[in-house]
Amino acid sequence: MSIADPFRKTGRLDGACLCGAVSITVEGDYVAAVGVCHCGNCQKSNGLAWGAFQASPEAVSVSGAVVSYAPTAFSVRTFCPICGSNLWLRDNEEDAPYELMPGLFPEAAAFPLISEVYADCAPAYAPLSGEHRRGTKAEYEAKNRHVAEGGA
Ligand SMILES: [Zn+2]
Ligand SMILES: [Zn+2]
Numbered sequence: 692m693s694i695a696d697p698f699r700k701t702g703r704l705d706g707a708c709l710c711g712a713v714s715i716t717v718e719g720d721y722v723a724a725v726g727v728c729h730c731g732n733c734q735k736s737n738g739l740a741w742g743a744f745q746a747s748p749e750a751v752s753v754s755g756a757v758v759s760y761a762p763t764a765f766s767v768r769t770f771c772p773i774c775g776s777n778l779w780l781r782d783n784e785e786d787a788p789y790e791l792m793p794g795l796f797p798e799a800a801a802f803p804l805i806s807e808v809y810a811d812c813a814p815a816y817a818p819l820s821g822e823h824r825r826g827t828k829a830e831y832e833a834k835n836r837h838v839a840e841g842g843a
Contacts, residue, residue, distance in 0.1 A: 694805050694824055695745065698724035704746075706795035708776035712755045715778065715795060719750025725793050725802050727819060729809040730828070732762045732842030737777060740817050743790035744802055751789045753778075763838050782836075812841065 704717040722745045733741030758772045769778045780790040793799035803823075807813070810825040828841060837843050 695722045695724060695726075698722050698803075698805065704796045704798050706791070706797075706799075708755075708771040708774055708778060708795060710771060710774035710776070712773045713757055713771045713776070713778060714754050715791065716752045717746045717750050717791070717796075718752070719747055721746035721750060721791075723799075723802050724805040725799070726806040726808070727804060728843060729807070729813040729817075730831075730837070730842045731812070731840055732838070733809075734812075734814070736762070736768055740813065740819070741777075741780075742793055742804070743780060744793055744799060745788040746791055747788055748786060751791075762842060763836070765836050766843070808843070809841070 699720065700723045701720050704721065707714045725742045725744050727740050727742040729740050756772060757769050757778060759767045759769045761767045766780060766782050768780045770776065771778060777792050778795065779792065781787050793802060804819060804821060806824040807819055808826045808831045809828045811827040835843060
């Protein structure tokens with residue numbers, strides 16, 4: 692069982708980027724909980740820790756133009772081309788979940804934090820408190836694809 696399992700839900704969430712040009716609807720299966728990553732790529736991309744919740748690809752529909760950047764050979768980060776809001780990160784497989792930015796979705800403000808990866812790479816100014824799973828860079832990289840400079 693995954694730590695996300697108790698938080699699996701089916702329903703609808705509506706989100707939008709800062710300027711409103713991109714809107715995202717989740718209608719179907721998603722995880723009502725947030726995971727955070729402190730890897731080097733996520734810190735550069737987000738300016739701080741990166742956090743997301745997962746939604747199944749069949750559940751996600753997007754309106755508005757988006758742009759993508761592939762920081763690794765196995766994943767893509769997608770943004771609004773007008774305001775620069777981060778929208779999601781996804782691995783390349785067709786069935787990979789969307790890792791959606793919780794800040795786009797008002798309802799996600801109530802989601803709990805359930806995991807922190809690259810926790811030993813977190814900057815001093817952004818400690819996250821609470822009782823959630825914390826894994827180190829070494830623990831993450833032992834089980835998951837990553838890039839040599841320490842990014843996922
Ligand atoms: Zn925008
Ligand atoms: Zn990361």
